[in-house]
Amino acid sequence: MEQLGLPAHIQACLFDMDGVITKTAVVHAAAWKQAFDEFLRRRYGASFTAFDSEHDYNEYVDGKPRADGVRSFLASRDITLPEGSPEDSGDQETVRGLGNRKNALLLERIRTSGVEAYPSTLRYVRAVRQRGLRTGVVSSSVNCRAILQSVQAEDLFDVRVDGLVAAERGLAGKPRPDTFLAAAEELGVKASVSAVFEDALAGMEAGRSGHFGYVVGLDRVGQADALRAHGADIVVPDLADMGDQA
Numbered sequence: 001m002e003q004l005g006l007p008a009h010i011q012a013c014l015f016d017m018d019g020v021i022t023k024t025a026v027v028h029a030a031a032w033k034q035a036f037d038e039f040l041r042r043r044y045g046a047s048f049t050a051f052d053s054e055h056d057y058n059e060y061v062d063g064k065p066r067a068d069g070v071r072s073f074l075a076s077r078d079i080t081l082p083e084g085s086p087e088d089s090g091d092q093e094t095v096r097g098l099g100n101r102k103n104a105l106l107l108e109r110i111r112t113s114g115v116e117a118y119p120s121t122l123r124y125v126r127a128v129r130q131r132g133l134r135t136g137v138v139s140s141s142v143n144c145r146a147i148l149q150s151v152q153a154e155d156l157f158d159v160r161v162d163g164l165v166a167a168e169r170g171l172a173g174k175p176r177p178d179t180f181l182a183a184a185e186e187l188g189v190k191a192s193v194s195a196v197f198e199d200a201l202a203g204m205e206a207g208r209s210g211h212f213g214y215v216v217g218l219d220r221v222g223q224a225d226a227l228r229a230h231g232a233d234i235v236v237p238d239l240a241d242m243g244d245q246a
Contacts, residue, residue: 005242019199063200065173120240177210204230
């Protein structure tokens with residue numbers, strides 16, 4: 001599979017959505033920043049230390065289920081909040097409330113600005129399917145299906161394991177490999193013959209701990225060394241470069 005840049009034993013490809021299929025990572029980062037900065041400003045006043053859209057986003061929230069991201073970032077600031085409930089409003093100072101505030105901001109940004117796909121990724125997925133490989137999308141987002149539909153990409157994937165599916169089945173989110181393993185199982189293949197495509201450090205860890213056959217890191221923000229350190233077998237700036245790395 002030289003033109004695909006994949007080892008010959010790979011039978012299935014599992015793609016993250018945000019930052020891999022769609023250009024929504026920057027929108028997520030902006031929504032997280034607004035939600036966390038609002039919270040920190042209320043807590044500490046004008047002297048608060050703002051959420052960093054690069055370091056804090058990549059280190060603590062990128063790729064993780066929403067509540068896990070909230071807990072992870074707050075822990076980095078030595079802050080503990082009550083868990084709350086999934087129905088908490090965005091102005092409630094709970095883990096769930098803060099996560100719901102972020103999601104509301106995200107959906108508003110998507111509604112006003114729309115979503116754009118990476119054309120190179122869509123071409124790559126089509127090429128993979130033409131070679132007879134199975135495809136799946138594995139995302140922490142509960143909005144995964146709607147976003148895929150908005151860029152006419154839902155039919156490119158044989159299975160979808162997203163935030164809604166994970167909640168229904170009680171699957172742990174990234175960096176645990178459970179959602180990727182579930183997608184491989186649905187496709188009828190073993191992890192050892194499946195490739196993972198991710199841009200998040202948590203996704204790299206999931207690929208490594210799940211013993212997947214190949215872990216591809218998409219370096220969208222200049223963190224190639226970190227992606228390798230967290231488990232990538234190969235790092236490329238874009239899937240258009242995969243064939244060149246074979």
